[in-house]
Amino acid sequence: AQSVTQPDIHITVSEGASLELRCNYSYGATPYLFWYVQSPGQGLQLLLKYFSGDTLVQGIKGFEAEFKRSQSSFNLRKPSVHWSDAAEYFCAVGADGSARQLTFGSGTQLTVLP
Amino acid sequence: GAVVSQHPSRVICKSGTSVKIECRSLDFQATTMFWYRQFPKQSLMLMATSNEGSKATYEQGVEKDKFLINHASLTLSTLTVTSAHPEDSSFYICSSLGTGKNIQYFGAGTRLSVL
Numbered sequence: 060a061q062s063v064t065q066p067d068i069h070i071t072v073s074e075g076a077s078l079e080l081r082c083n084y085s086y087g088a089t090p091y092l093f094w095y096v097q098s099p100g101q102g103l104q105l106l107l108k109y110f111s112g113d114t115l116v117q118g119i120k121g122f123e124a125e126f127k128r129s130q131s132s133f134n135l136r137k138p139s140v141h142w143s144d145a146a147e148y149f150c151a152v153g154a155d156g157s158a159r160q161l162t163f164g165s166g167t168q169l170t171v172l173p
Numbered sequence: 174g175a176v177v178s179q180h181p182s183r184v185i186c187k188s189g190t191s192v193k194i195e196c197r198s199l200d201f202q203a204t205t206m207f208w209y210r211q212f213p214k215q216s217l218m219l220m221a222t223s224n225e226g227s228k229a230t231y232e233q234g235v236e237k238d239k240f241l242i243n244h245a246s247l248t249l250s251t252l253t254v255t256s257a258h259p260e261d262s263s264f265y266i267c268s269s270l271g272t273g274k275n276i277q278y279f280g281a282g283t284r285l286s287v288l
Contacts, residue, residue: 095279158277
């Protein structure tokens with residue numbers, strides 16, 4: 060069975076600073092990887108996804124993520140954080156080459172200081 | 174991205190009553206929908222997979238008689254929490270997976286509070 064670890068429960072950054080959220084996965088084959096963002100009391104919005112090909116993927120809102128097979132990681136990055144980026148971020152892995160069976164990480168809460 | 178509408182966004186009910194939550198896929202046909210439960214400050218836990226025209230598949234530990242799922246059309250799935258009790262209070266989120274699509278699109282969630 061697949062699993063996802065987000066080591067950082069809570070991260071605080073200043074507005075304008077760079078951001079990296081960590082995600083490590085466990086899955087035997089090539090995974091489908093996703094990053095979602097959740098604002099308080101809201102559902103999840105897809106930021107970006109990796110299925111195959113270029114290991115550096117671009118998403119919405121200026122986010123990017125890099126798939127590193129050797130490290131079983133899919134870290135999310137943003138060069139300059141905005142106050143509106145404050146939210147909960149979830150990494151997820153899909154098994155069997157699809158998004159049917161998604162396993163979510165425990166989430167990372169991002170706080171942005173003015 | 175695709176739009177998934179979930180209604181109501183918030184519901185407060187008395188213990189022992191039943192509550193129905195609707196999940197609609199607005200701009201594509203969703204052969205499969207998913208229902209998740211999220212406790213405060215925790216991740217999403219899959220409750221069940223809803224397949225159009227067939228019975229839902231429930232995850233281990235989820236009571237199928239308590240959480241009734243109906244997926245009668247390609248755009249609508251409903252979750253009914255029967256005889257709700259305070260321990261059923263939670264945030265319920267649905268998602269849709271269209272045919273051939275490898276992305277789950279999520280609704281905005283329903284906050285259920287059982288008094």
